[in-house]
Amino acid sequence: MNNKVISVHNLVKKFGDFTANNDLSFEVYEGEIFGFLGANGAGKTTAIRILSGLSEPTSGEVIVAGYNAKKQPEQIKKNIGYMCQKFSLYPDLTVKENIMLYGGIYGMKKALIRERTDLLLNKLNFREYGDRLISDLPLGLKQKLAFSVAVLHDPKIVFLDEPTGGVDPITRRQFWEMIYEAAGRGITVFVTTHYMDEAEYCDRISIMSEGKIVALDTPDNLKRQYNAASVEEVFVKIARPMGLIPPSPLVGLGISR
């Protein structure tokens, strides 16, 4: 677990006068599930966009999968997977066509895509859905499929930007099982979420507020440090005094564990 796949030093991103990321420094190790928490507007999405080569840092050093985010964003893009809050498969294409498309975009050979498709459909009990249009599938299935597509090409890192928004608790649970499995295969998972209970599933979490990282450790250590029973409580203890969050909206849906 000591291979660094992401290392960020003094990252600053400014939009005009507004500083979205203020001097971030952190490291993420291979095979780790790294949770990125924070209220809306805390700068999570900006950071993810920089890490995935979509946007340039204003200053600081960002190395992802061994490549410099400022100078080699194209190399980074080849080595990562990405799934965003908004749903990202094409509703008017079938399951197989979507897989073929994304596999092709990431330069996979056709035979390999077919092989992986079969494997995937079997694993998810999707067999009969292969030739169905995405628009005909329930949201939970779509979400799981989107994740499978994001890791189809065995990326070094997969970025998940609020992947479980609007999904029912059971599907969220299954979704996290898939995340664990991917991490077991050695894929590093970088996930942002609103749901504090999900943060408990991460190996380490960082909490962002007003563009800065205000806490970074394992969930257990954080709970001990802040004398809290859950990550949710930790978050409230950190963020409430700063007047950043109203009392309720960040409370998770709470699934029983």
Added chain:
Amino acid sequence: MKRFLGFVRKEFLHIFRDIRTMIILFGIPVIQILLFGFVVSTDLKNAPIAFLDLSKDEITQKLSDKICSSGFFRKGETLLNYNDIDKVLRKNKIKAVIIFEKDFGRKLISEGKAALSIITDGSEPNMATLITNYITAIVSDFNREMVATQAAGTLLVQPEVRMFYNPSLKGHFMFVPGVITLIMTLICALMTSITITREKEFGTMEVLLVSPLKPVQILLGKVAPYFLLSFIDIILILLLSWLVFGLPVKGSLLLMLAECMLYILMSLSLGILISTVAKTMQQAIFMSLVGMMLPTILLSGFIFPLENMAKIYGWVAAIFPPKYLIVVIKNIMIKGTGFPYVWKETLIVIAFTLVFLGLSIKNFKIRLG
């Protein structure tokens, strides 16, 4: 390259699976050409007219026969008195009424002149003008024959009018260039702006941008299918106008197709520009329709001649591209002229393309920031 081709294939799937897109791509061009060709005909053919003959002599008979055998008119009702005129015009059965004054023939022979009135339905001003012009032409032709047979009389200078390039003044000559322009604007600008903003709305654009595909490849992949399909549309329209309306391309077909391709490129870059500004599909549709469709229809000389408008409209029209393509197509297709006659318009369209592309790239970069 393989990544790119897979992406283009996906775009074709989007198009072929969406019945609305298919209708816009192939239904509308065919319907518009046929509609403008057959229904919105501005030619006169067998228009029913009535006669109120107060003289009833040999000459009035001859003249009305001449009018009705021209092919432009046919004899409707024969009226007996003035009160009937209003009645038949109101019923809309008759397009015009011709009145011969009392003793028409005798006056013409003895005095050298006689009066004939043409009454038309002013609620259809274009039709009324057309009818009046046609009847006047037939009557002056009749005059000439009379003078010739009388041998004596004064020799008048008779104008002989010929319409170059479109001798029978067929309406198709006017609307085919217009429809080509309209279709290309509609398909290229509207459809590309919709298809790109759709990716934004679905969140798939985000995923594409994070992928190894370069932004240029994404945009090219989105517009390439539309480039190909609009080109097929052009060929379809040209075939239809040739086979159905007998309007061939008089000048160089190659030049014509090249000019159309250039215009397609221009419209595509406009579509891309719109998509960099519009956040939703609705906005994109609104911008393309208001920004391009209306100028294409109103300010391109397609339906309303620019020369007859107030000067200010001419200046406004000059900043919209459709006007130039119509000039180019008319020149090549109907007059049969070559590149020396259209280079100025060609350059202007190229300039538009470069400006739109430049602005798009600028906007795109800002968005990525």
